[in-house]
Amino acid sequence: MKIIEKNSTQLSFESAENNLLEFSTSNFGTIDSSKYSLLECLYDKRLNQQPLHSRFEILNSYLDDLKSNQLFTYKRVMTTGCDALVRTQDGKEMIHLASNDYLNMSQHHRVKEAVVKAVKDFGLGSGSVSMLSGTHAIHSQLEKKLAAFKGVDHVMCFSSGYATNIGVLRALLGERDVAICDMYAHASLMDGCVSTNRMIFKHNDLKSLEHCLQKAKNYNNKMVIIDGVYSMEGDIAKLDEIIDLAHSYGAWVLMDDAHGTGVVGDCGRGTMSYFDHQFKVDILTGTFSKAVGAVGGFVGGSKELISYLQIACRSYMFSTSPAIPVAAGVLEAINIMEEEPEIMQKLHENINYFRRKITDLGFVIGETQTAIIPLIIGDDIKVKTMAYQLNQSGILVNAVPYPAVPKKQTRVRISITANLTKSQMDYSLKHLERVGKELNIISTIYPKSVLQDAALV
């Protein structure tokens, strides 16, 4: 496959066998990034049959165009820790509205002290996978603490949340089973279902779930897969109704509480605690990379489930246990959640303040109830332009274009943290209003209700 410049407005990628793909070019002579989505440049079936270097060329041409048009806002290099105010490599100070460290635990002095002490006492790595010689006393302490904190019988820890979801689902579901996933379930959950049958139900929609459960009658095992708090929406699963319905059809329920831990429930115990522990999922997964402020993942459930997974789960069996200082930091972060509930209280004060102000400005933010505030725009170029312009004004936000979310739901994703000050939020809101008006995302002319209808149709 080679690139042929047919004329100044078209780039063709031609293979020996057939003429496969044509892309319009921009002023920069690269693939016009305003005309194509990442999906079209990365996952097109015809591209996947091509040699790797051709795929590299296409994607790089697309990214070069994004950069030339100043729409590339990814992979900024930070030179300070992950706090409400950060500095990037070019010396710029930015208000951080793109962090998942909702409680700013990565910066808490007790966490830092616990990590330093563990490094001094035990060094860095465990030297092995958990099942061989890689389980340290700190790992065992952490698993016990976490089980009690989350209200499950047993827990096992992984080196990431992604590895947890992939490993658990692949260990449990096979050819004759079916995964019934909420359409907005996290990518790691979807990726865990590749070797089983999969059905998708409408987001948080009981009718749609029931329809799938009825169709799933003939599979050996049925597993309903949800997030506790949805990573792109910020809304909370209808856990009570979902569990009742799933169990009435004999289905298991797996919930990923990555964004619920530290944010909802008593002292941040998560989504089951938010529902007063009246409704218990069969399998709970989560990560330490959000409000816990570290890295790593876990799965919790019955004693029998966990001892099965310790053997059957390949991302556990064949991957080294989390670094000892990380486990020590995570353990301390959980102690802090219990002992310093004022941090979570401050987070919620910030969330309530920001959510009220941003709604008053006329932005459409969906059903969020948590630290994740999506500004739903539905236009990829506006999303990328908004993120870039805010970045230029010293505000760090994430652009979420298609295909990360459906086309009409593309958004700028804001996350609120406990350490943000009122003046940092006010400064951000002032620039959100300015850029929102410049890009015609919000208007002072139309009432909010009209805008909401327009953006969501």
Ligand code: PMP
């Ligand atoms: N689940 C959800 C809902 C997430 O948002 C993420 C992180 N983006 C993960 C799992 C993966 O977690 P980790 O970063 O620990 O791999």
